[in-house]
Amino acid sequence: MAPAYAQTKLVDFDQKSLFISACSIAFNPLFWNIVARQEYHNKVLTKLFGGRSQTACYGLAATIFSIGIVRDLLYERALRHQPSHPLLDSDLVTYIGYALLACGNILVISSTWALGITGTFLGDYFGILMDDIVTGFPFNVTDAPMYYGSTMSFLGSALVYSKPAGILLTGWVLLVYLVALRFENPFTAEIYAKRERERAAGKKEGKKQR
């Protein structure tokens, strides 16, 4: 006789909550990239906040933070509707899950701490640039602690709840973030390169006048 779990599905694709969670995972980076580029090119948010870039950036930060909470709730709801798998239902897997949750949160929180609110939430698109590239922890461990930390937390929850569907959604999270990074990194690099060019031009100008 086959073991009982051979009959349980790994992932129940009949659950709408699974697709809703997948949509919200993809929606968030899409949302902040579209909005931030609108800000960069047309100052949309700064205009909305009466010309105050700093306040506008805090407004975007609060919005991104809120849709992040919604995404996490939709993920947890999706996991509740999914079957558990006996192979994931062991103490060891649960401990690994908690360790991933802890490490993921450390990466996210320390990265926010190192960058500040405007540095974390796309301040560069508002013209609020960091003075220097942050190289200390967690940026000496990974170049995108926010994204990899978040991915680790998704995987941690999947393991704690013993849900294969959570592992699948975590793969989706990672894919979405990797695409976002390929889209965001060259853009922010160009914002800083532009400042360097302007600084260099400023220095030349200064020398000529002397």
Ligand SMILES: *[C@@H]1O[C@H](CO)[C@@H](O)[C@H](O)[C@H]1NC(C)=O
């Ligand atoms: C990263 O920097 C921290 C201190 O800022 C240090 O304790 C840690 O060992 C560094 N890690 C790596 C991998 O270099």
